[in-house]
Amino acid sequence: MIGINLLGRMVNGAKWKKCLYENYGFPDNYTPEESFLAAMQRNKNVRLYNKTECLQGGAVVGREVSIVVTFWSLYLYLSEGYVESEQLIISLTIVLCIGYLQYLRRVSLNSIISGGKTTLLFLVVGYAVSPILYKLTDSISTDTINLMSAGGLILHLLSVDYGIPGPIVSRSISLNSGIFSTVCLASRLQSHVAAFALLYLAVFCFVLVPMWSDVYNPNPIKSLFTALVSVSLLARLMPSHAILVSLLLAFIQFICPAWFYQIQSYKQTIHGPWDEAVLH
Template sequence: MSNTKPIWKKVLYERQPYPDNYTDKKIFLRDLRKNINVRELTFTEAVLGSLLILQEFCNIVTFVSIYFYLLYEWIEPVVLLTCMSVVTTIAFIYYILVFSKNVIHKLGNDLRTIITFIVVGRLFSPVLHTLTDTVSTDTIYTTTFLMMAIHMIFFDYGVGAAIVSNSVSLSTAIFASICLASRLSTAFNAFILMTAAIEMFVLFPILCTALKNPLYFVWILLIIDIYLLVYLSNLALILYMSTVVLISIVCPFLFVYLQKYKETIYGPWDEAVVNDVDSIINNFQIL
């Protein structure tokens, strides 16, 4: 009777005269694989992917610019509220007619939500207006910057990553809005700013997700931001344009350039993956 061991096979649930952690040294490096199923993106694809980040950055800049225009009283609050209401109403009607199946039911629920927000917002705007009177303005601005940065980090850009959290992203944006609203001169202005926050950080992403085309929104927001920043601050405009170039051109270029240095390895040390479950069950029953 021969004592020669059979050739080791990398299979599951089959009796072999080898330890469970055994690996044949002759085929250890032979099974090494690099960059399996890796698809290199083009510069155009990388730029289009960065538009989602650029869109949310422009959205934040628009909101902050609205705050400063209200703070310096460069715009009539009633005019601003009217413009925002008209744009939101048009977008809402379009969303209801195009993307909603049960229009009547959806319209009724949304109208109740709008009425509730208007009533509660107007009642609590005096509280929001005086909420942080004892806090310095520098602290408020620093906190706002940090909250908006966290908002961008956790925002849902359509990528299924563990760091994505809609609740954290929305909560930080609303908290930053409350901080800024407390620095305005009147409770009505605070209510308008909170209305803008709801429209831009709650309703606007819903419409963007439904349309799935950020290019048009990015161009609209870019034009609005440039127009607002021209009268606000030349330095802010320069920093804004530099950030836009960084997000939409520099970062995609670096991403595409550094793709050739990416190297992921696969081999016998990886966890086993069961591909044919039925076959495994049949072999297990036979044993």
């Protein structure tokens, strides 16, 4: 009886359409047999990335890893006395001024003022608490401090905004975890000036570099230069670790993008009448 009624409606000129909000006299789950598989679509809305885009993505991740390695290396330099605290502060100030002058050409003056206020706030607070900071964790073992610092830096790398949304991506988490690691490491330095220099370096690496990255997108060449700098700094103190870091950066910046580019051809998704209706 239902089949006769449906046939009658079709004969009377009613044409089935996949539309949720209009009633054509058919059941909600009705689909004509001749159009069921014909409506199937493969790889709908699937984006395929070219080689340049794949290398660009690897450069973003590689750049962030290089910055963390550079931060760790300069901490070791401060701790071992290979660089003076005043030298590091002066060098960072020069780079900071040059960066802001270049940044001024790309963005508005209000953005510069906002970023300058944030930087100044971190530096003033850091210098004010540095006499307390470098003696903060004397009762905690060095191995525990190093483990906590490493965990904070790993969390920083996992939660950094690489340009792709995700449940763990959070600029506040990445910044706080980086500053947490800095506080732990600064408490193992020998003077409050050294602790302030490390905080200054953390502000540069974890606050300013992400802010500048919104304007200066990293590319494979810039990321490779950053990787060479980080590996060179680490090689002076830990040659074996520098080799491992070099292999890691090569894997992230070159092997992973090439691999991703190759496996894109295996993407297979199908869409059809069985999908849930969506509002357009």
